[in-house]
Amino acid sequence: MSDVYVLGVDMIKFGRFPDRTVPSLGAEATLMALDDAGLTIKDMEALYCGNLGQSSGMVGQRILQEIGQTGIPVVNCANACATGATAFREAWTSIKAGLYDVVLAVGVEQMGKGLLGGTGGGKGIPKEGLLGSGTMPAVFAEAGMEHSRKYGTTFEQFAKISVKNHHHSTMNPKAMYQIETPLEDVMNSEMISYPNSKLMCSVNVDGSAAAVLVSEKKAKELGMERVVKVKASILSSDPYQERDLVMPDVNTCTRKAAKEAYEMAGVGPEDIDLVELHDCFATAEMLHYENLGLCKDGDAGRMIDEGEVALGGRVPVNVSGGLLSKGHPLGATGIANIYEVCTHLREEAGERQVEGAKLGLTHVIGLGSACGIHILEKVN
Amino acid sequence: MTMALPVVDYLKLPEKGDPYLEGHKCTDCNSIFLGERSVCSNCSSRDKMETITLGRKGKLYTYSIVFRSFPGIDVPYISAIVDLDDGGTLKGNLIDCDPDPEKIEFDMPVEVVFDDALGRKDADGNSYISYFFKPIS
Numbered sequence: 001m002s003d004v005y006v007l008g009v010d011m012i013k014f015g016r017f018p019d020r021t022v023p024s025l026g027a028e029a030t031l032m033a034l035d036d037a038g039l040t041i042k043d044m045e046a047l048y049c050g051n052l053g054q055s056s057g058m059v060g061q062r063i064l065q066e067i068g069q070t071g072i073p074v075v076n077c078a079n080a081c082a083t084g085a086t087a088f089r090e091a092w093t094s095i096k097a098g099l100y101d102v103v104l105a106v107g108v109e110q111m112g113k114g115l116l117g118g119t120g121g122g123k124g125i126p127k128e129g130l131l132g133s134g135t136m137p138a139v140f141a142e143a144g145m146e147h148s149r150k151y152g153t154t155f156e157q158f159a160k161i162s163v164k165n166h167h168h169s170t171m172n173p174k175a176m177y178q179i180e181t182p183l184e185d186v187m188n189s190e191m192i193s194y195p196n197s198k199l200m201c202s203v204n205v206d207g208s209a210a211a212v213l214v215s216e217k218k219a220k221e222l223g224m225e226r227v228v229k230v231k232a233s234i235l236s237s238d239p240y241q242e243r244d245l246v247m248p249d250v251n252t253c254t255r256k257a258a259k260e261a262y263e264m265a266g267v268g269p270e271d272i273d274l275v276e277l278h279d280c281f282a283t284a285e286m287l288h289y290e291n292l293g294l295c296k297d298g299d300a301g302r303m304i305d306e307g308e309v310a311l312g313g314r315v316p317v318n319v320s321g322g323l324l325s326k327g328h329p330l331g332a333t334g335i336a337n338i339y340e341v342c343t344h345l346r347e348e349a350g351e352r353q354v355e356g357a358k359l360g361l362t363h364v365i366g367l368g369s370a371c372g373i374h375i376l377e378k379v380n
Numbered sequence: 381m382t383m384a385l386p387v388v389d390y391l392k393l394p395e396k397g398d399p400y401l402e403g404h405k406c407t408d409c410n411s412i413f414l415g416e417r418s419v420c421s422n423c424s425s426r427d428k429m430e431t432i433t434l435g436r437k438g439k440l441y442t443y444s445i446v447f448r449s450f451p452g453i454d455v456p457y458i459s460a461i462v463d464l465d466d467g468g469t470l471k472g473n474l475i476d477c478d479p480d481p482e483k484i485e486f487d488m489p490v491e492v493v494f495d496d497a498l499g500r501k502d503a504d505g506n507s508y509i510s511y512f513f514k515p516i517s
Contacts, residue, residue: 115448115449123502124385124508125387125500125501125502125508126453126500127388128450129446129453129454129457129473130473130497130500130510131387131473131511132459132471132472135449138444139444142442142444145442145444146441146442149487155481190447190448193448194444194481196444240411242412243441243463244421245413245469246414246469247442247461
């Protein structure tokens, strides 16, 4: 099976674009990724498109209707917040299978404002606020408090994660926000679902990101100067856990995917130079330091206290600003994370560059659940 | 006047006796589920489910204090995950407890109680019975 490389990758600056359409946002990132690869839509053999909000709306085809209807196969996929990573993995799979040499993966989302989730729907009466809360801030707060019960993790430690990621985003012009948020601001911002305050919740934004993936043969033909190697691509679903019915589990599926990803790449967590992980809430990031093996179980609080996960630390996490400050357009997030890691491996990340980065890992979680992990390697 | 209805299918309101919560237990692997099913999602066994009555006592496993919810929902309230002493896990509101992390302890003993569903009614005007968790002092 051929190795797979990212030849071109880009994302638009995340923001709120109520006057745009989903296909137009997707088309913009697609053209940027094609330009980055030095190719055109006519060179593409297939398109894998990730979008959640219009998952029955043929978004991939509508992107081609904006930039070139070449008749290539289009697959539209939806996998909650793992949607973008799933589209990227489908593209990877098609090259691995030997079907194609040059394919596109696009992730795009247009979001409203406000709370996601909720225990609504079904017959009878609304259950939100009656049988607990199904809002995302509450669900991830409960997951974070499980860490607190095991290891005594504090509200302040969770808040420090948000301080870090907002600080990182001040160096990322493509992030939604470039604003420092000191610890007291994070801890005193409106409490949404304890221990997640407003500044500890990811930002709902519109955005898109795209990547051109190529086979080894094609990479050699087109030039290896800026390519990034995909060392591992893993997708998992949630293995049975006893509290599944009331508490979606984001830990077990991440641990399973991480183990398989490290095996596929032939590396360990100690080899990883930077990580973009799924910080949909500050509480979630804490869990994934351990789930991804960046530290031992119970050591995550110390990691954030001692700055090991900040830019300049042992293993910088979410130097893009993460979902907390860069923003979280659900279907685009999984490819935007890949863009961030590739940008560091290409030594093009400017002020926020992780010096000497050779290996990076991206991680997303779609609640319900899907976990997507990619390990990317510098080539030149 | 019509009878109050159960808020979820697994809350049972017998004509005689107290309300109770019903679980379904896999006799092969002992996994406990809420709601009827015939296949176990843990061990994949088929047609090995037995109907059980869930216990009324449990311990607080984890929680969040919800300060912002959807419009019309009263806040703050405690969204709690409770492990029942006799097996099974439930999610619901923890009542009669200050919504203050200083006052909430992991593993605090709680009891499942049944009451009107906070005055909520469906489109036909039916009222509902729900379950809540209450600290056992």
